Amino acid sequence: MTRALGADGALLGGGSIGSLIGGLLDAAPVSGGTIAIARGGVVEQRAFGTRGPGGRPVEIHDRFEIGSISKTVAALAAARLEAEGVLSLDDPVRTYLPWLELPEGAGEPSLRHLLAHTAGWISGNSASPGEIAQALSLPKTRTLTAPGERFHYSNVGYVVLGLALAEAAGTAFPRLLAEELFGPLGLPGALASLTGVERARLCPGTVPTRDDAQWAPGDPLSQQSWVEPAGADGNVGASARELLQFGLALTNPTSFASESAWLPAAVAAIATLTAPSGEDILGAGPHLRVRGARYGLGVNVEPTAHGTLLTHGGGMIGYGAFLVAHPELDLTVAVLLSTPGEWPHAELLARAAHAELVAEQVGGAAGADGGDIAGGAPDPIAALRVTRGPLSRGAGDAARLAGHYRSYTPWCPHYEVGVSSEPGVAGRLVLRAYSGVEAPTEDTPLVPIAEGGGYTVGAEPGTPERARFSNFIGGVAQTLDIDGCVYSRVVDR
Known part of the structure; x- marks a missing residue:
């Protein structure tokens, strides 16, 4: 009824x-x-x-x-394919996508790892709209944990999963x-x-x-x-x-x-x-x-x-x-x-x-x-409303990076970089977004990477997301690259 x-x-x-x-x-x-x-x-x-x-x-x-x-829809489809003997969820994803190159430091994740968000991959690449293009961007990223070791939500993992399920079933997803x-x-x-x-x-x-x-x-x-x-x-x-x-x-x-x-x-x-x-x-x-x-x-x-x-x-x-x-x-x-x-x-x-x-x-x-x-x-x-105090420019390296950056991606079009005064991250260089479905909802610390340069986006151990600043003019960064999505410095708000 x-x-x-x-x-x-x-x-x-x-x-x-x-x-x-x-x-x-x-x-x-x-x-x-x-x-x-x-x-x-x-x-x-x-x-x-x-x-x-x-x-x-x-x-x-x-x-x-x-x-x-x-x-959840994709997971149920994958479980049906396994129940009917079309595939095994423990098959390595490259069983179905042999052309796929994995992130730096990655093991061989299975379909099950992708389904459970435990492959250790980045959350996603907002710069590329195509599924295969997103998959092809993975070798430029890194993985810090072995498959199955850590839960880290990954949209790109499901993008690759969909490609693998389509290949296994012999039809478009x-x-x-x-x-x-x-x-x-x-x-x-x-x-x-x-x-x-x-x-x-x-x-x-x-x-x-x-x-x-x-x-x-x-x-x-x-x-x-x-x-x-x-x-x-x-x-x-x-x-x-x-x-x-x-x-x-x-x-x-x-x-x-x-x-x-x-x-x-x-x-x-x-x-x-x-x-x-x-x-x-x-x-x-x-x-x-x-x-x-x-x-x-x-x-x-x-x-x-x-x-x-x-x-x-x-x-x-x-x-x-x-x-x-x-x-x-x-x-x-x-x-x-x-x-x-x-x-x-x-x-x-x-x-x-x-x-x-x-x-x-x-x-x-x-x-x-x-x-x-x-x-x-x-x-x-x-x-649910977030109220945060303004970011400061700080001094030294922070002052050279601080400012506003934009991209044409609608998933997270604008970032501000600066020194936060919010509890838990006060005094730290952070990445802040005000809008965007792929945007962090809290000030996210930028942690320097000792080897190779750049910054980890977030302080939690094992986080694979990485940010790099480049194109310095007068000592001030002009571009911000977050796992392949490039943001350009714009005027301050």
Whole structure:
């Protein structure tokens, strides 16, 4: 049974979830979105806001980019291919891509390592739109950890994974998804590729008008720049109901038709704890407390007092998405928003709706101190806003590097380099971004590399990202290269 709910609907129309939706539209860079939930056999869904800034109202069937939830889709496709004997997830990736040259210092990662983000590769290359071009850029990067040793989220790892799956299956990756997943799982209208052909079928995305300053309530918003995210790291578009349908395959795989007999084994495979750690849990708003999350294959695996959650988020240029599958309680939540993908608004809404569903089913109330459901901040939307003091130029080497740098990549178009005063990094040379889905959300230390020069982007041991400054004029750097994406010095703000 499906119900489309309006302002007076049950869970999604009123109460705390309705208030949270209203707050997102009023006080966050969210133009609109959709949410769908399933509890048992009952599906509820709601659309809200506008299609991009100042657009017409969002409709429940509108499709959005689901971003990195596409990785869960790719993982399920890989698990099906293994279940049917097409490949083994323990095969080295170069079994299928013999032309691939690996990063400096890399071992021989398997498909499983790519699926679990444990190959040790960089997070991505924002300079190259083509999948093969991104793969070809890997030899210019480095790896500091052995395959399987460390969880480090890698978009380029999934780009390469998609190329390998297509080669193993003998078909284009979008066709593989459409035929092997979308059809059997009952979502034939979902988009398996996002090129200019499909753009008109998507709800427009939303970004801050300024990309070189921190957004605050009341600041203007604009429609997103268009890119073609063809790789397996973020290639899917879907409506909330279609995303929910995919989530139901994770929540209750045995309920699908007999032609999906492979599904229970495939879901079990991707839900197996694989990486030594996983993605952080957003604690800003109400959420079911999680005990030691780790990444499986294309999905975050989150043990709780009421069973294990399978979750994944997605951030794209102008889009945010989040999916929660809760098999033990037969609950599924899908959220799609027109919002900057670097903001976790979709996760905030999805986890809050899930917490309400859990409270209804097992008792208790969101916000109960010491209970299984954490209440989060009194104003979770405000808690997500970042306020940072200005960077200083510093002295010595820092003064020669400090300033503003730009690139034409829409994934992270602007960086500021300077000395931070923020807790934890005070007095250190940092890289700061104010907007961009691939941008760091905190001041990120630039740590000098003793051998070979340059800087590690981040202080955590094993981080592979590297920055280099070059083209000094009068002792001042004019270019900044971050793993192949070149930024040029521009006037100070």
